[in-house]
Amino acid sequence: MSSTFETVAGIISETADIPREQITPESHAIEDLGIDSLAFLDIAFAIDKAFGIKLPLEQWTQEVNEGKAPAEEYFVLKNLVARIDALVAAKQA
Amino acid sequence: MRLEYFEMIDRVTSLDRETKRIEVSSVVPQESPVFEGHFPGHPLVPGVLLTETMAQASGYLVLGLMGFTHMPFLMGVDKARFRTFVGPGTVLAVTAQLEHEGSGYAVTKARITAEGKPICDAELRFRIMPFPEGMDGLMRAQARRIGLLEESV
Numbered sequence: 001m002s003s004t005f006e007t008v009a010g011i012i013s014e015t016a017d018i019p020r021e022q023i024t025p026e027s028h029a030i031e032d033l034g035i036d037s038l039a040f041l042d043i044a045f046a047i048d049k050a051f052g053i054k055l056p057l058e059q060w061t062q063e064v065n066e067g068k069a070p071a072e073e074y075f076v077l078k079n080l081v082a083r084i085d086a087l088v089a090a091k092q093a
Numbered sequence: 094m095r096l097e098y099f100e101m102i103d104r105v106t107s108l109d110r111e112t113k114r115i116e117v118s119s120v121v122p123q124e125s126p127v128f129e130g131h132f133p134g135h136p137l138v139p140g141v142l143l144t145e146t147m148a149q150a151s152g153y154l155v156l157g158l159m160g161f162t163h164m165p166f167l168m169g170v171d172k173a174r175f176r177t178f179v180g181p182g183t184v185l186a187v188t189a190q191l192e193h194e195g196s197g198y199a200v201t202k203a204r205i206t207a208e209g210k211p212i213c214d215a216e217l218r219f220r221i222m223p224f225p226e227g228m229d230g231l232m233r234a235q236a237r238r239i240g241l242l243e244e245s246v
Contacts, residue, residue: 038168041198041220048195057196 004051004088005081011046012077015039025078030071053087094146094185096125096138101146102187105241108157113191115154117239119146121183128181138179143213144170147203151189151217153241155199156232158191159221164228165199169218176211183207189217197221 005025012029013020016039029035035043044055063069073079094101106116121138128136148167155165179185189203199221204214224232236242 038220041168041195041218044195045193045198045200045218048193054194054196057198059196061197 002081002085004085005077007050008047008077008081008084011050012043015042015046023077025076025081027077028072029075029077029080031075047084051084051088053084053091055084055087094119094121096122096127096142099145099149100235101142101149102153102239105153105239106186108154108241110158113154113158115150115157115189117150117153117187119185119187121179121181121185123181125181136181138183140173140175140213143175143179143205144173144215146185146187147189147205147213147215148217150187151201151203152219153236153239154189154191154201155219155221156236157241161229161233161236163221164224164232165219165221167217168198168220171216171218173213173215175213179207179212185212192216 009020009023012018012023012033012035016033016035018033018035023033027033029040029043041057044057048054060069060074064071064074074083094103101119102117103119104117106118108115125136127139127142131137131139148170152165152167184207186206187203189201191199192202193200197220199219201217201219202214203217205212233242
């Protein structure tokens with residue numbers, strides 16, 4: 001598994017007090033791991049700091065609320081990791 | 094300060110947009126109903142109100158930097174430390190520094206000193222949301238009261 005996933009899984013485990021072994025790339029942060037919106041902001045802060053990026057949470061939330069994107073696209077961890085990698089790549093470009 | 098009304102900030106001393114830092118001042122009142130219980134005969138400002146003071150300074154910082162477009166709501170307090178007692182008449186110097194501006198949230202570090210001596214410090218997190226109806230005007234009025242709007246926004 002990618003180092004990005006390992007970092008994100010570690011952050012989620014520590015921030016939301018979820019056993020690391022329960023966190024897989026297929027995990028849905030909300031539905032499977034039970035992370036609420038407040039805890040997700042704590043996780044976003046840790047991810048922002050760890051990767052030097054700014055997760056566009058407001059944009060994602062708006063897209064989900066307006067039906068333009070399914071929540072899985074952002075909150076299933078393998079998808080979240082892909083987006084983090086894209087943001088890091090865009091920053092380095 | 095009017096502790097019982099949660100008016101914790103007396104005056105904004107400076108708001109530096111470049112360094113994203115605010116300095117405010119407040120004077121602890123000589124008398125307050127709060128002191129009747131905390132503690133009888135031994136008046137001390139409760140730590141929770143010192144935390145609120147740091148949160149309000151941080152909140153005005155975020156409001157000022159964002160041009161009063163959204164409202165910051167306190168959602169987390171980390172690493173809070175209370176280093177000494179604060180009694181009536183104490184002149185507080187409060188500073189708050191924006192540490193991180195996320196999408197829909199902000200993180201600050203705030204501290205309070207009195208006569209240069211550290212009183213307390215904490216890392217604070219805020220959820221940034223649209224103003225609830227009617228709160229915009231209320232916050233602008235409070236900002237004018239403490240000298241934020243005419244000086245900085």
